[in-house]
Amino acid sequence: MTNKGSNYMELSFSARSENEAFARVAVASFISHLDLTVEEMEEIKTVVSEAVTNAIIHGYEQDPEQMVYVSTRIEGEQIEIVVEDKGVGIENLDEARQPLFTTKPELERSGMGFTIMENFMDSVEVTTGTGQGTRIRMIKKVSPNKIYS
Amino acid sequence: MTNKGSNYMELSFSARSENEAFARVAVASFISHLDLTVEEMEEIKTVVSEAVTNAIIHGYEQDPEQMVYVSTRIEGEQIEIVVEDKGVGIENLDEARQPLFTTKPELERSGMGFTIMENFMDSVEVTTGTGQGTRIRMIKKVSPNKIYS
Amino acid sequence: MSLEIDLEQRDRILIVRLKGELDHHTSDELKKQLESAIEEADIQHIILSLKNLQFMDSSGIGVILGRYKKISQKQGEMVVCSINPTIKRLFELSGLFKILKLKESEEDALHMLGVA
Amino acid sequence: MSLEIDLEQRDRILIVRLKGELDHHTSDELKKQLESAIEEADIQHIILSLKNLQFMDSSGIGVILGRYKKISQKQGEMVVCSINPTIKRLFELSGLFKILKLKESEEDALHMLGVA
Ligand SMILES: Nc1ncnc2c1ncn2[C@@H]1O[C@H](COP(=O)(O)OP(=O)(O)O)[C@@H](O)[C@H]1O
Ligand SMILES: Nc1ncnc2c1ncn2[C@@H]1O[C@H](COP(=O)(O)OP(=O)(O)O)[C@@H](O)[C@H]1O
Numbered sequence: 001m002t003n004k005g006s007n008y009m010e011l012s013f014s015a016r017s018e019n020e021a022f023a024r025v026a027v028a029s030f031i032s033h034l035d036l037t038v039e040e041m042e043e044i045k046t047v048v049s050e051a052v053t054n055a056i057i058h059g060y061e062q063d064p065e066q067m068v069y070v071s072t073r074i075e076g077e078q079i080e081i082v083v084e085d086k087g088v089g090i091e092n093l094d095e096a097r098q099p100l101f102t103t104k105p106e107l108e109r110s111g112m113g114f115t116i117m118e119n120f121m122d123s124v125e126v127t128t129g130t131g132q133g134t135r136i137r138m139i140k141k142v143s144p145n146k147i148y149s
Numbered sequence: 150m151t152n153k154g155s156n157y158m159e160l161s162f163s164a165r166s167e168n169e170a171f172a173r174v175a176v177a178s179f180i181s182h183l184d185l186t187v188e189e190m191e192e193i194k195t196v197v198s199e200a201v202t203n204a205i206i207h208g209y210e211q212d213p214e215q216m217v218y219v220s221t222r223i224e225g226e227q228i229e230i231v232v233e234d235k236g237v238g239i240e241n242l243d244e245a246r247q248p249l250f251t252t253k254p255e256l257e258r259s260g261m262g263f264t265i266m267e268n269f270m271d272s273v274e275v276t277t278g279t280g281q282g283t284r285i286r287m288i289k290k291v292s293p294n295k296i297y298s
Numbered sequence: 299m300s301l302e303i304d305l306e307q308r309d310r311i312l313i314v315r316l317k318g319e320l321d322h323h324t325s326d327e328l329k330k331q332l333e334s335a336i337e338e339a340d341i342q343h344i345i346l347s348l349k350n351l352q353f354m355d356s357s358g359i360g361v362i363l364g365r366y367k368k369i370s371q372k373q374g375e376m377v378v379c380s381i382n383p384t385i386k387r388l389f390e391l392s393g394l395f396k397i398l399k400l401k402e403s404e405e406d407a408l409h410m411l412g413v414a
Numbered sequence: 415m416s417l418e419i420d421l422e423q424r425d426r427i428l429i430v431r432l433k434g435e436l437d438h439h440t441s442d443e444l445k446k447q448l449e450s451a452i453e454e455a456d457i458q459h460i461i462l463s464l465k466n467l468q469f470m471d472s473s474g475i476g477v478i479l480g481r482y483k484k485i486s487q488k489q490g491e492m493v494v495c496s497i498n499p500t501i502k503r504l505f506e507l508s509g510l511f512k513i514l515k516l517k518e519s520e521e522d523a524l525h526m527l528g529v530a
Contacts, residue, residue, distance in 0.1 A: 006163075007163050007165055007167070007168070007213075008162065008163050008216075009160065009161065009162035009163070009168070009171070010160070010161055011158065011159070011160040011161075011175070012158065012159055012160075013156075013157065013158035013159075013179070014155075014156050014157050014158070016156055017322055017323035018156070018182050018323055019156070019158070019179070020321050020322055020323050021178070021181075021300075021319060021321065021323065022158065022175075022178045022179045022181075024353070025174065025175070025178040026160070026171075026175040026178060026179075029170070029171045029174040029175060029178075030162070030168070030171045030175075032170075032171075033167050033416075039383055039384055042353070042382075042384035043384060045353060046353075046384065046388070049321055049322075049355040050355055053322040053355065053356075053357060056322070057322065064156075067157075099391075099392075100392075107360075108325075108329065108360035108361060108363070108364045109356075109357075109360050110356045110357075110359040110360040110363060110392060112356040112359055112388075112391065112392050113356050115391055115392075116355070116356055116388065119387070119391055166438055166439035167439055169437050169438055169439050170416075170437065170439065173469070182300075188499055188500055191469070191498075191500035192500060194469060195469075195471050195500065198437055198438075198469075199471055199472060202437065202438040202471065202472075202473060205438070206438065248507075248508075249508075256476075257441075257445065257476035257477060257479070257480045258472075258473075258476050259473075259476040259479060259508060261472040261475055261504075261507065261508050262472050264507055264508075265471070265504065265507060268503070268507055
């Protein structure tokens with residue numbers, strides 16, 4: 001967690017659905033001085049929303065006593081966002097990443113969360129396992145004139 | 150750090166002045182569903198700004214590798230905000246809390262930070278000591294129709 | 299910033315105007331309101347008017363798909379209009395344009411459904 | 415949301431219009447711009463026009479006091495106008511109204527300083 005030449009924040013909050021908007025606003029505010037385009041900003045808010053919603057609904061099955069963890073690092077030409085829960089984890093990750101695959105159709109989930117993260121970010125790494133929680137690390141490159149210094 | 154019937158968030162970030170606005174926005178966004186008056190919201194943003202600025206300027210003397218810690222809990226009829234640094238600490242707290250007292254007149258500090266926190270919040274508790282960092286715990290009561298449930 | 303839902307009925311068409319942010323938290327209320335309109339007001343077609351929708355994630359896709367299933371059983375159609383670029387990409391990724399039509403404005407959408 | 419600074423000179427009066435947020439981060443730039451205006455443009459009086467200032471904390475008080483010291487050496491006055499309730503309370507707590515005048519509008523402030 002060294003901090004040299006970069007700007008870093010981390011944040012944790014109760015697994016309540018009203019905090020989904022809070023997480024998006026916090027990340028957007030943290031990167032606001034980078035002067036991203038409106039679309040880049042929207043894309044980042046969307047992926048934060050997808051990952052945080054998954055942590056709340058799937059990871060913790062909406063138990064409000066659990067905590068969701070989000071961090072953001074601005075370094076060189078990239079923004080790194082990590083969303084983590086210590087919940088149930090994902091048994092079959094390949095299956096989970098398929099478009100339209102969902103284990104909660106009864107909640108009208110669309111199964112598009114991972115697909116959206118992959119399309120809106122430059123890279124998405126998932127570390128998970130049954131009972132081990134889920135950690136999503138996403139990276140987006142920004143144009144050189146927006147480099148943090 | 151139990152979470153029963155309350156909504157909680159904590160956040161930490163690099164001690165950089167551009168993060169002062171981020172800290173205000175994050176706290177304001179976290180409590181936004183309470184429907185506070187515009188003035189109550191402004192008061193809370195102001196005290197967060199005062200305490201975070203103090204951590205950055207005084208606690209860490211603007212060393213961007215250090216981290217500032219902010220948490221917010223909404224519980225029953227109150228909002229509790231804690232701002233903490235692991236910096237130099239305050240030697241003489243009674244003196245520091247006096248209106249217009251500042252140890253950094255060369256930076257044009259007004260010495261009004263603590264006075265503003267005390268006036269805008271219902272209670273302000275400070276835990277500090279030379280070399281021990283500083284922890285400010287502030288509470289604001291909100292009207293009963295805004296109770297978190 | 300939460301979600302404001304404005305519903306207007308014209309014949310058997312329901313115009314759904316959304317303002318604010320549609321995410322998992324706000325999608326429940328939208329689902330509830332649309333369900334009762336579709337059941338009680340005998341709606342056949344839906345127009346989603348998204349000009350003032352500032353944010354939407356995949357929870358929104360879920361609600362839209364769920365309602366589409368209901369009205370397609372009545373041979374109804376769903377039309378979306380005034381959509382911003384990022385939300386349009388969400389629709390594209392999800393293949394939503396295979397089942398619903400995209401129009402520029404509410405007027406165009408109404409016209410398409412045969413209302414002058 | 416950062417700070418926009420708009421400076422306009424009328425005779426020896428500097429009108430300072432602030433928009434956005436004045437905190438420790440943005441106060442440095444304001445200080446720099448005011449200092450060079452006071453030195454180079456031979457300013458005697460300052461009008462702070464705060465209609466569009468959405469946020470200010472005690473860092474703003476520091477900058478204002480610092481500039482007040484400069485112009486009071488030239489027998490200048492400082493007038494503030496169009497101030498919101500929370501920022502007004504900051505001024506009151508800090509005793510700023512003992513040294514600077516409060517007016518409703520820029521016009522009132524200019525009038526007070528003898529400009530028609
Ligand atoms: N944080 C998580 N914890 C446990 N399971 C998860 C998590 N995130 C995703 N999953 C699993 O992966 C599946 C696909 O996720 P996603 O593509 O976001 O679609 P959706 O959330 O709509 O189901 C989910 O249905 C769930 O089974
Ligand atoms: N987090 C902190 N760490 C160390 N010293 C502090 C901290 N906060 C406040 N102080 C001390 O208390 C004094 C008064 O603080 P305050 O009333 O906020 O005024 P100002 O920040 O304008 O100096 C500061 O000048 C500083 O010496």
